[in-house]
Amino acid sequence: MSIWIIEKQCDGCKLCTQVCPYEGIEITDGIAKVTERCTSCGACIDICKNKAIDSDITQREIPDFSAYTGIWVFIEHNNIELTGVSLELLGKAQELAKDLNEQVSAVLIGKDVTKFCNTLTKFGAQNIYFAEHDLLEQYRTIAYTNVIESLVKKYKPSILLIGATTLGRDLAPRVSRHVKTGLTADCTDLKIDSDERILLQTRPAFGGNVMATIVNKYSRPQMATIRPGVMEKIKQNFFTNSNIIKFKPELHEKNILTRVLEIIKEKKSGIDITKANVIVAGGRGINGRQGFDMLKQLADLLGGELACTRLVVEQGILPQQAQVGQTGKTVRPEIYIACGISGAIQHRAGMMGSRYIIAINNDPDAPIFKVANWSIIGDVNEIVPEMIKQLSKGGTP
Ligand SMILES: Cc1cc2nc3c(=O)[nH]c(=O)nc-3n(C[C@H](O)[C@H](O)[C@H](O)COP(=O)(O)OP(=O)(O)OC[C@H]3O[C@@H](n4cnc5c(N)ncnc54)[C@H](O)[C@@H]3O)c2cc1C
Known part of the structure; x- marks a missing residue:
């Protein structure tokens, strides 16, 4: 012992x-x-x-990381447009960079991707690490890992952020393994500890019951993936010039081991709650499908979308695309109306970025009231029809 x-x-x-x-x-x-x-x-x-x-535990010595500097954001795109999360992360990187007094860089990889440089500059990339190659046209794990590994080893960033998209969840662990550093997956918050100048990476742990803040003291870069929609996208801003650092990758088809045979687009159900300005969300307190028809009426009157908790998806009332929370979507509407939702931490994780939260619940102690801007204690079956009535008259409920 x-x-x-x-x-x-x-x-x-x-x-x-x-x-x-x-x-x-x-x-x-x-x-x-x-x-x-x-x-x-x-x-x-x-x-x-x-x-x-x-x-008799001996303190592990912290290596000298003075050669590692700057915050890098891996830029994901589909050859036509950039993903939203890349721009969200550029915004967050600027916030972190201010605290560290370091620079923000974008890592742009692909074929014919020069067209994206201008946008990255406008969104605050002071440097763009740029690698073009015919073999990088489609995302393939080994090829992309190879390029990022070479860039990291050559230029030594202090922090590397990647969106927790399907692609990012494949790429980030592979890169972290190759550059021999840790990775905190699915972060919901990032901050700088100003004393230690270290990245504080917060994510849900133990089934979402606690929020854990994780630091990487012993290796660099500090790597994290962040879910889309969690960080606020900054407005295109200040920069008019980025320093472009061109990198010539050494890639050979025979070493990449995979080929993309066909790309089949996922059929979307039409619901995209991540883009909605108004969301009317229902939980177990809503009475089955009939109750959700009532919420849909309210959502339509407000020009919004219908969303729900995980329990509602499990009951088969709404599809998974409508689920808000840790294992669902992260949303940031102007108005989020939570109806018959208790406000479990896993649900709150997906809606805390909403500008105004209105909660309707008949339990005055429901946790949702702790995060609500307006709390309505009462029965949804009385309050929602009254809101619909008032709105249908053209008034404000
Ligand atoms: C690993 C993990 C991941 C999870 N991920 C998610 C996730 O992504 N999203 C998610 O939502 N959940 C998630 N959950 C589930 C989560 O823990 C909660 O169980 C769930 O959010 C609760 O849903 P609810 O609020 O609809 O139901 P309940 O907790 O049962 O709450 C129902 C609420 O309705 C109120 N109510 C009842 N009748 C009325 C009425 N007539 N009028 C007004 N109010 C009424 C009650 O007072 C109660 O507060 C996850 C859980 C785990 C373990």
Whole structure:
């Protein structure tokens, strides 16, 4: 065991048990005892005011990362347009760059992609790492990994951000493995710790029951994927010039191992709640399909879209594309009307960026009220029809 108690110094204050995430320490007969669940994380050592806990854990040395600088954003596109998340991440990167006083760079890879440079400049890319090659026309894991790995090894960014899209979820782990760094997937928030100048990467953990903030102290770059829609897209702004750094990839078809035979576009159901300005969302408090017909009426009157919680999708009432939350879509409408929704953390994770949240619930203690701008305590079956009535008259409910 590498952690032990100096019993004569322990006063049984319980601080160590409170800080231990694993129940690795307990108080027996007024004295702390290390249990077999201890993982030697050392949290108890730091908190003990009597210095009654000791260990033989040696502090790992933090390498010198002074050569690593700048925040990079991998730019995803489909050869015709850039994905929204790339531009959202350029905005977030600028915020982080301000705190670090470093530069923001875009990593643009593909075939005939010069056309995107102008947009990237307008969205704040001070540098564009640019790699064009015939073999990069379609995304293929090995080819893209190879190029990013070479760029990272040559230019040493401090932070590398990638959208948590289908492509990003394939690419990011592969890159992180190749450049021997950690990766925090599916982040919902990114900040800079100004003392340590390190990236704080927040994401839901333990089935979404806690938000964990993860740091990467021992390797570079600090890599994170971020879900589309989580970060706010900045308005095209200031920059008129980017420094373009051209990179000539060395690629050979025989080394890429995969070929794209055909691209089949996914059939969309027509619902795209991520673009809606007004969303009327329903949860288990809504009475089946009939209840959702009522919400649809309200959504139509407001020019909005219908959305829901996961339980509603599981009941087969609305399709998965309408689900808001951690395992659904992230939305940022001007108005989000939550009807009969309790406001579980997994649901809130997808709608907290809404400008105004109106919640209707008959339980005054429902967690949704903690995040609502307007709280209506009452029965949706009375309140929603009244809103529809007022709106149909042309009035404001
Ligand atoms: C790993 C994981 C991922 C998840 N991902 C998601 C996700 O992406 N999105 C998501 O939504 N959930 C997700 N969940 C599920 C989530 O934890 C909640 O179970 C779910 O959001 C609750 O849905 P709800 O609010 O519809 O139902 P409930 O929690 O049952 O709430 C129903 C609410 O309706 C109110 N109500 C009932 N009748 C009325 C009435 N007549 N008038 C007014 N109010 C009424 C009740 O007071 C209650 O607050 C996830 C869970 C896990 C474990």
